[in-house]
Amino acid sequence: MAADEQKPILPTPPSPQHGLLLTALFILSMGDAVEFYLAGILTPAISCDLSLGETKYGALNVLFYAGYCTGSLIGGLVVRKGGIRFTILCDLVATVVVTIATVLSHSATVLLVTRYAMGLLVGINWYLGLAYWKEQCREPDLAQKGVFLYILSFSFGIMTLILYAYFALAAIGWRVFFVTCAVPFHLISFLLLLCYRDTTAEKEVIEKDKECPGAVQEDYSFTKTDILVTGLGSCLMFGNIAQKYGLITLLPTVYQEDNIALDENSENCNIVYGGQFLSMVVIHGIGPIMAKGLSYYLLRVYNNSLQLMTGAVLVKLFVFVAITTLPLSPTPRDILFGFVKAMTTAELLLFWIYQTEVISVNTVRTSSGMIIEGISGLGPLLGTTIVAVLPVEACLVFMTSVGALEVVSVLMLLLVLK
Numbered sequence: 001m002a003a004d005e006q007k008p009i010l011p012t013p014p015s016p017q018h019g020l021l022l023t024a025l026f027i028l029s030m031g032d033a034v035e036f037y038l039a040g041i042l043t044p045a046i047s048c049d050l051s052l053g054e055t056k057y058g059a060l061n062v063l064f065y066a067g068y069c070t071g072s073l074i075g076g077l078v079v080r081k082g083g084i085r086f087t088i089l090c091d092l093v094a095t096v097v098v099t100i101a102t103v104l105s106h107s108a109t110v111l112l113v114t115r116y117a118m119g120l121l122v123g124i125n126w127y128l129g130l131a132y133w134k135e136q137c138r139e140p141d142l143a144q145k146g147v148f149l150y151i152l153s154f155s156f157g158i159m160t161l162i163l164y165a166y167f168a169l170a171a172i173g174w175r176v177f178f179v180t181c182a183v184p185f186h187l188i189s190f191l192l193l194l195c196y197r198d199t200t201a202e203k204e205v206i207e208k209d210k211e212c213p214g215a216v217q218e219d220y221s222f223t224k225t226d227i228l229v230t231g232l233g234s235c236l237m238f239g240n241i242a243q244k245y246g247l248i249t250l251l252p253t254v255y256q257e258d259n260i261a262l263d264e265n266s267e268n269c270n271i272v273y274g275g276q277f278l279s280m281v282v283i284h285g286i287g288p289i290m291a292k293g294l295s296y297y298l299l300r301v302y303n304n305s306l307q308l309m310t311g312a313v314l315v316k317l318f319v320f321v322a323i324t325t326l327p328l329s330p331t332p333r334d335i336l337f338g339f340v341k342a343m344t345t346a347e348l349l350l351f352w353i354y355q356t357e358v359i360s361v362n363t364v365r366t367s368s369g370m371i372i373e374g375i376s377g378l379g380p381l382l383g384t385t386i387v388a389v390l391p392v393e394a395c396l397v398f399m400t401s402v403g404a405l406e407v408v409s410v411l412m413l414l415l416v417l418k
Contacts, residue, residue, distance in 0.1 A: 017197055021136055022146055024192035025129045026153040028088070031185025032126045033157030035095075035118055037284070038182060041165050045174040050108050063112055064119035065245075065380040071123025073374035078124065079366060084132045085198055091125040092190040099182050103175040127373045131366040134356055136198070144353055148296045151349045152289065157185070159285035222364055228416060229358050230368040235409040236313075236351060237376035239402035243316075244344045246383030246399055247337055283338040291342035292349050299350065305357060306414055309350040313410045316343040317403040324396040347406075358417065 046060070079087050098121065102114040133146040161181060169177050222230070298308055323336050355372075359365040379402075386398050 018137060018142060018146075020192060021133065021196050022149060024189045024196060025133055025146075025150055027185050027192065028092075028125065028129045028189040029150050029153040030157030030160065031095075031182060031189060032122050032129075033154040034161045034182050034185060035122050037158055037161055038178065041161065041169075042174045042178065045169070046111070049174065050106070050111065059112055060115050062381060062385065063116040065377060067116040067119025067121075068123035069374055069377035069381070071120035072127065072370055072377050073123075075124040075128060075370045075373075079128065079370075084128050084135060084366070085193060085196075088125050088128050088132065089190060089193055091121050091128075092186045092193075095121045095125075095186050096183055099179060099186075103178045123373065123377060127369045128366075130352060131362075131369055134365060135362045143356060144299075147353050147356060148292070148349060151345075151352065152292050155285055155288040155292065155345065159281065159289075162281055162285060222368070225417060226359050226361075226364050226368060229355060229413070230371055232409045232413050233351060233355060233368075233372045234375040236406050236413075237348070237372050238379045239406035239409070240344050240347055240351075240379070241376045242379030242383035242402045243320075243399045244341065244383075245380035246386065246395060247341050247344075283334075283341055287338050287342035288345035291346040295346040295349055299353065305350045305354040306410075306417075309347055309354060310410045310414055312343050312347045312350065313403070313406045316340055316347070317400070317407055319343075320396070320400040320403050324393075324400050 075087070082090070095118065098114050098117045102111060102118070105111045105114060130147065130150055133150060134143055137143045137146055164181055165177070168180075172180070295308060295312070299305055302308065319336055319340050323333060323340075328336070352369075355365065355369065359368055383399075383402075386395055390398070
């Protein structure tokens with residue numbers, strides 16, 4: 001059923017168990033946001049400490065995104081064996097282990113391996129957190145609120161990371177910062193999920209299947225609509241995330257060379273941040289939070305996620321064309337970059353709400369989401385690589401091109417699934 005055919009969403013009071021689950025997943029998403037942005041902030045200090053060459057320096061982020069693609073694609077297979085909750089719990093434990101291995105490493109090779117492993121683990125658990133909420137909360141109103149808060153928490157995680165880095169990184173060094181920034185989120189969400197009582201009798205289904213293999217048959221068959229949403233959604237999210245992480249690399253953030261002073265004589269290669277800290281907070285934190293909040297408000301008013309998403313994609317493409325073609329000075333260009341970054345996060349929110357509305361079977365929706373996440377994970381690989389090797393003008397042309405791909409994808413969704 002298309003989004004514009006959905007029945008009006010009625011308010012539903014959350015239960016204490018729903019509140020516990022949402023808190024656990026909120027913290028889980030914040031932890032994943034920290035992992036996404038952590039390497040970018042720490043790369044200069046890590047490179048200085050371990051004397052990484054230019055190739056290995058760039059490989060830190062590339063391997064993380066490569067692991068993310070792999071994790072997203074294999075996550076669906078892992079879930080079928082142990083269920084969503086069990087998979088997330090195991091993933092969180094493994095994440096803490098990999099974090100500890102990272103900070104204990106004094107070898108560039110080991111560090112590169114742990115970054116790939118961390119990307120793989122985040123690729124598995126980020127969408128599974130979203131899928132678990134959708135599975136546990138069938139009421140449309142609560143499901144929509146949960147998706148909004150889960151995706152909103154990602155921006156809060158980024159802001160927490162930036163603030164903590166600004167005030168503490170230079171004093172404690174990258175190794176202590178790495179542990180104290182990432183591990184608490186993973187441990188708290190792990191403990192809260194342990195306390196949560198699964199409402200889908202997931203364990204019972206798994207046990208029955210063990211006693212009599214094949215007795216419990218779950219529906220993994222995709223309808224034509226499911227295939228279209230998965231295929232076009234993959235194209236849409238590929239363009240979205242390619243732009244998002246391309247912009248992160250392109251924007252004048254505090255971890256770029258001209259805004260960082262490294263103390264080469266320090267054991268920890270401490271970082272002294274430059275004057276772009278406020279810009280980073282606004283572009284990566286406050287702007288996306290406001291954009292998501294406004295998108296959710298408009299969704300509650302108009303109740304049509306697909307049309308709102310179409311509008312966001314079209315506006316974003318128009319701004320990219322303006323940035324690419326107009327002779328802008330650095331300040332107006334940075335403002336427009338920040339606007340585009342905010343619009344990418346609003347589009348992301350609206351898409352996952354739309355996917356929840358259109359695909360009703362939990363198992364199919366989870367498989368669809370993991371496929372979309374896996375394919376869209378190629379976006380950061382391509383976006384960051386292009387930004388690294390091409391001049392700014394060519395990067396803007398690339399981002400405008402993938403924006404056009406998004407427009408085609410969302411218009412096809414609008415026409416085919418109206």
